[in-house]
Amino acid sequence: xxxxxxxxxxxxxxxxxxxxxxxxxxxxxxxxxxxxxxxxxxxxxxxxxxxxxxxxxxxxxxxxxxxxxxxxxxxxxxxxxxxxxxxxxxxxxxxxxxxxxxxxxxxxxxxxxxxxxxxxxxxxxxxxxxxxxxxxxxxxxxxxxxxxxxxxxxxxxxxxxxxxxxxxxxxxxxxxxxxxxxxxxxxxxxxxxxxxxxxxxxxxxxxxxxxxxxxxxxxxxxxxxxxxxxxxxxxxxxxxxxxxxxxxxxxxxxxxxxxxxxxxxxxxxxxxxxxxxxxxxxxxxxxxxxxxxxxxxxxxxxxxxxxxxxxxxxxxxxxxxxxxxxxxxxxxxxxxxxxxxxxxx
Amino acid sequence: xxxxxxxxxxxxxxxxxxxxxxxxxxxxxxxxxxxxxxxxxxxxxxxxxxxxxxxxxxxxxxxxxxxxxxxxxxxxxxxxxxxxxxxxxxxxxxxxxxxxxxxxxxxxxxxxxxxxxxxxxxxxxxxxxxxxxxxxxxxxxxxxxxxxxxxxxxxxxxxxxxxxxxxxxxxxxxxxxxxxxxxxxxxxxxxxxxxxxxxxxxxxxxxxxxxxxxxxxxxxxxxxxxxxxxxxxxxxxxxxxxxxxxxxxxxxxxxxxxxxxxxxxxxxxxxxxxxxxxxxxxxxxxxxxxxxxxxxxxxxxxxxxxxxxxxxxxxxxxxxxxxxxxxxxxxxxxxxxxxxxxxxx
Numbered sequence: 001x002x003x004x005x006x007x008x009x010x011x012x013x014x015x016x017x018x019x020x021x022x023x024x025x026x027x028x029x030x031x032x033x034x035x036x037x038x039x040x041x042x043x044x045x046x047x048x049x050x051x052x053x054x055x056x057x058x059x060x061x062x063x064x065x066x067x068x069x070x071x072x073x074x075x076x077x078x079x080x081x082x083x084x085x086x087x088x089x090x091x092x093x094x095x096x097x098x099x100x101x102x103x104x105x106x107x108x109x110x111x112x113x114x115x116x117x118x119x120x121x122x123x124x125x126x127x128x129x130x131x132x133x134x135x136x137x138x139x140x141x142x143x144x145x146x147x148x149x150x151x152x153x154x155x156x157x158x159x160x161x162x163x164x165x166x167x168x169x170x171x172x173x174x175x176x177x178x179x180x181x182x183x184x185x186x187x188x189x190x191x192x193x194x195x196x197x198x199x200x201x202x203x204x205x206x207x208x209x210x211x212x213x214x215x216x217x218x219x220x221x222x223x224x225x226x227x228x229x230x231x232x233x234x235x236x237x238x239x240x241x242x243x244x245x246x247x248x249x250x251x252x253x254x255x256x257x258x259x260x261x262x263x264x265x266x267x268x269x270x271x272x273x274x275x276x277x278x279x280x281x282x283x284x285x286x287x288x289x290x291x292x293x294x295x296x297x298x299x300x301x302x303x304x305x306x307x308x309x310x311x312x313x314x315x316x317x318x319x320x321x322x323x324x325x326x327x328x329x330x331x332x333x334x335x336x337x338x339x340x341x342x343x344x345x
Numbered sequence: 346x347x348x349x350x351x352x353x354x355x356x357x358x359x360x361x362x363x364x365x366x367x368x369x370x371x372x373x374x375x376x377x378x379x380x381x382x383x384x385x386x387x388x389x390x391x392x393x394x395x396x397x398x399x400x401x402x403x404x405x406x407x408x409x410x411x412x413x414x415x416x417x418x419x420x421x422x423x424x425x426x427x428x429x430x431x432x433x434x435x436x437x438x439x440x441x442x443x444x445x446x447x448x449x450x451x452x453x454x455x456x457x458x459x460x461x462x463x464x465x466x467x468x469x470x471x472x473x474x475x476x477x478x479x480x481x482x483x484x485x486x487x488x489x490x491x492x493x494x495x496x497x498x499x500x501x502x503x504x505x506x507x508x509x510x511x512x513x514x515x516x517x518x519x520x521x522x523x524x525x526x527x528x529x530x531x532x533x534x535x536x537x538x539x540x541x542x543x544x545x546x547x548x549x550x551x552x553x554x555x556x557x558x559x560x561x562x563x564x565x566x567x568x569x570x571x572x573x574x575x576x577x578x579x580x581x582x583x584x585x586x587x588x589x590x591x592x593x594x595x596x597x598x599x600x601x602x603x604x605x606x607x608x609x610x611x612x613x614x615x616x617x618x619x620x621x622x623x624x625x626x627x628x629x630x631x632x633x634x635x636x637x638x639x640x641x642x643x644x645x646x647x648x649x650x651x652x653x654x655x656x657x658x659x660x661x662x663x664x665x666x667x668x669x670x671x672x673x674x675x676x677x678x679x680x681x682x683x684x685x686x687x688x689x690x
Contacts, residue, residue, distance in 0.1 A: 021658060029516065152513075158659050160513030167512060168497075168505030171374065171683045172676055296665055299644050313366060313676045314503050317666040320641055322659060331517055331658045338516045 001034050002344075004337065005055070007041035007092035007121075009083045009112055010099035014126050014153070015042070016065055017326030018096070018333050023058045035341045041086045042071060045099070050076035053091045083108065087115040094340070096333055097125035098153075103217065103226055103242070106133040117141045117149065124336040126153025126329050132226035132242060135233040148343065150336025151234065155181065155227045156305040158331030159321030163339065165235035165309060172311035174235055176275040179307030180300050181227040181286075183323035184210045184218040185250050185270045190301045192258045193267065198251070210303060210324070220249035221270060221286040228272040228284055231307075236274060238282055246285035253288055266290040267298045275310075296320075346379050347689075349682065350400070352386035352437035352466075354428045354457055355444035359471050359498070360387070361410055362671030363441070363678050368403045380686045386431045387416060390444070395421035398436045428453065432460040439685070441678055442470035443498075448562065448571055448587070451478035462486045462494065469681040471498025471674050477571035477587060480578040493688065495681025496579065500526065500572045501650045503676030504666030508684065510580035510654060517656035519580055521620040524652030525645050526572040526631075528668035529555045529563040530595050530615045535646045537603045538612065543596070555648060555669070565594035566615060566631040573617040573629055576652075581619065583627055591630035598633055611635040612643045620655075641665075 008015050022029075022037050030036050039058060041051040048071035050056055060074050087095055095116035097109050106129040113123050113130050118141060125131060130138065131151045142149040155161045156179075165174060180186050187210050191201035202219070205211035217223045225245040232238040250270055261268050271289040276282050291298040296318045300306040305323030310316050322328040353360050367374075367382050375381050384403060386396040393416035395401055405419050432440055440461035442454050455475040458468050463486060470476060475483065476496045487494040500506045501524075510519060525531050532555050536546035547564070550556035562568045570590040577583040595615055606613050616634040621627050636643040641663045645651040650668030655661050667673040 025516075025518070025658075028518070033516070158517070159662055160509065163513040164505065164509060167687075168508040168680050168684075171370075171378070171679050172503070173370070173373070294644055294646065296644065299639055299641065301639065313370075313679075314673055315667055317504055317664070319662070319664055321662040328659055334516050334658075335513050339513075342512075 001030065001036055002341065003036040003038055004093045004341070005038050005040045005091055006094050006096050007043070007086050007090050008039060008096045008098065009043050009086070009109070010097065011042050011044050011047065011061070011065065011071070012098070013326040014098045014329045016062060018098070018330030019058050019062055021327060021330050021334055023062065033338060033341060035338070037337065040092050041081070041090050043081065043083045043086050044071065048072050049079055049081055050074055051078040051081045051086055051090055052076040083112045084115055087112045087121070088119050092121055094122040094124060094337065097123060097127050097130070098333070099127065101127055102129045103132060103222055106130040110134050113138055114141060117145055117147055120145050120147055122147045122149070122340050124150040124333045126332055128154045128223070128226045128230065132229045135230065136239050148340050150339060151230065152336045153329050153332025154230050156307065156321060156323050157325055157328040158335060159305065159319065159323070160335060161307050161319055162234055163335060164319055169309055169311060169314070169317060172313040174309050174311050176273070176310035177231050177235065177307060178271055178273040180269055180297055180305050181272045181307070182218055182221070182224040182270060183303035183305055184215070185221070185224070186300065186305070187303050188219070188250065189268055189270065192253070192255060193262070197255055198253060219251045221247050224270060224272040224286045228274050228286060232274045232282070232284060236276060238274065238276070240274070240282070240284055244284055246287070248287040250288050261290045264290070265293055267293055269297055271297070346375065346381055347686065348381040348383055349438045349686070350383050350385045350436055351439050351441050352388070352431050352435050353384060353441045353443065354388050354431065355442065356387050356389050356392065356406070356410065356416070357443070358671040359443045359674045361407060363443070363675030364403050364407055366672060366675050366679055368407065378683060378686060380683070382682065385437050386426070386435050388426065388428045388431050389416065393417050394424055394426055395419055396423040396426045396431055396435055397421040428457045429460055432457045432466070433464050437466055439467040439469060439682065442468060442472050442475070443678070444472065446472055447474045448477060448567055451475040455479050458483055459486060462490055462492055465490050465492055467492045467494070467685050469495040469678045471677055473499045473568070473571045473575065477574045480575065481584050493685050495684060496575065497681045498674050498677025499575050501652065501666060501668050502670055502673040503680060504650065504664065504668070505680060506652050506664055507579055508680060509664055514654055514656060514659070514662060517658040519654050519656050521618070521655035522576050522580065522652060523616055523618040525614055525642055525650050526617045526652070527563055527566070527569040527615060528648035528650055529560070530566070530569070531645065531650070532648050533564070533595065534613055534615065537598070537600060538607070542600055543598060564596045566592050569615060569617045569631045573619050573631060577619045577627070577629060581621060583619065583621070585619070585627070585629055589629055591632070593632040595633050606635045609635070610638055612638055614642055616642070
């Protein structure tokens with residue numbers, strides 16, 4: 001049996017979903033993989049910070065958040081360490097970075113991750129900010145320090161879009177990736193096909209909690225563009241940045257557009273794509289695209305996501321799965337932890 | 346750089362497709378994974394047997410098969426070793442078993458694989474016979490001898506259906522697997538939807554080389570049943586055998602059945618399925634099934650295959666990809682070899 005001590009930076013939906021998986025499946029994970037996960041630190045912006053090198057009770061963490069949305073009242077050796085101090089000086093083996101996403105600066109998550117890697121800690125994260133903006137640098141720091149960085153949760157939540165490309169498909173020569181990478185816009189497009197206007201569909205998405213009050217990141221495709229950058233960086237060794245993505249959102253799509261596509265046996269999908277050119281260079285974009293109804297991505301509806309890898313040896317391989325959700329994204333973190341455990345064996 | 350010496354038992358379509366990948370992508374594999382594959386033996390039933398501990402030229406093997414469908418004329422230290430002797434006494438690190446499939450006895454492949462494992466060689470195979478009939482025993486022998494057995498190519502050719510379940514999805518708790526596991530029958534059903542009768546569709550499949558002259562293994566669902574057994578054995582730790590699969594083929598389906606489904610917004614698919622019951626036990630079957638057109642498996646057409654894993658943590662995850670083909674199945678062998686290389690690191 002091997003125990004990994006975890007420090008969680010952030011404890012919102014994803015953090016609690018992840019903790020819940022550990023709580024519910026801890027014995028099963030121990031039995032199946034010989035691995036044990038212990039949370040030694042949880043650091044939030046405004047709900048308290050706990051660090052106890054001897055470990056924290058997962059039940060108590062979840063109960064406290066559920067009962068009064070705060071970590072105050074839980075006893076720990078330290079309750080005044082900030083994220084950087086935990087990243088650098090705690091006894092954690094792995095930093096789990098799940099604080100808020102900033103797609104412009106990647107901070108404060110990036111500096112926390114950097115500190116953890118530099119002090120010999122593995123990092124797993126579902127945070128698209130540091131991953132889309134700084135992955136090549138963070139991977140280099142990880143390698144220099146003999147540790148790993150896992151980012152599975154940043155694309156398609158826990159659906160193993162990255163590990164499939166990094167693992168089983170790596171020898172097949174991935175030359176193009178395209179997919180439905182944003183659940184909110186896919187939900188809106190699905191609602192529009194059922195007759196809703198763009199404005200009504202957006203309102204429904206906001207009501208369901210799929211879209212933020214300010215929906216810009218989703219509907220103007222910044223979120224999908226960040227995922228294209230991550231896919232290009234991790235799976236195709238292309239050092240693209242956000243500025244390299246030709247980006248068009250769905251806010252200009254009208255009910256007429258939807259109807260016209262239907263008449264032609266097609267469906268609108270917001271498709272993110274990156275393709276290596278045969279000579280050199282690449283094409284990278286996110287834009288609303290009409291697909292024939294029989295296309296494998298056309299029947300992917302609602303908040304589900306999907307990705308098609310076009311490979312030199314195998315042709316097209318498509319993966320379809322959840323694109324969001326607290327446990328689903330939490331599973332992305334667990335899958336990365338299990339991969340670290342496998343690689344250490 | 347690490348070199349793996351390979352002994353190929355069988356050198357038909359899949360073997361030649363595999364050799365072609367090594368020939369075309371050898372330098373790329375060396376650069377990307379630091380791995381080198383060398384063929385030291387090729388043993389066929391009626392086209393010759395070659396074993397040279399110093400290695401054989403891949404070009405010469407492929408040219409010889411292409412020009413006169415035989416390995417005679419290629420110089421090697423030994424040309425009289427049989428499969429068992431190569432499995433036991435050659436200097437190969439990995440036995441690549443790709444001889445013909447016998448779903449009733451699994452022989453002679455099973456004894457060859459057993460001998461290789463017992464003498465400390467890894468095994469990779471695309472042969473459903475030994476895998477569907479003897480996987481639990483072969484896995485045990487592999488573990489006792491500190492080597493690995495990879496069977497990716499037995500299900501969905503090189504589409505990583507097994508490695509996805511064994512790797513990234515293992516921590517999610519797979520409790521049900523269902524899929525379109527046979528390309529021939531899926532092609533026939535697709536043709537029937539375009540208006541062909543069952544007899545005509547079968548004749549087309551035979552003409553295209555998808556179906557054998559005796560199509561029983563495909564149309565009566567023995568092939569799909571074998572794949573259900575393999576999925577249950579490898580991914581769900583259920584020790585099912587062929588006799589445990591409730592099996593119905595497609596030969597009784599009529600054009601009327603196809604039309605009735607279409608009228609109800611549904612499509613017929615031959616679905617293989619295994620599901621753990623909540624209390625204990627399992628359900629395992631292959632049978633023609635009507636799916637709503639929006640079901641992720643419904644739009645999988647022609648010779649393409651697909652599999653849906655229902656997991657406790659992630660819900661449904663679906664993988665779609667090629668179900669057959671010489672390079673595609675050859676890639677299943679390569680993916681297993683790369684996994685062995687990764688695990689040895």
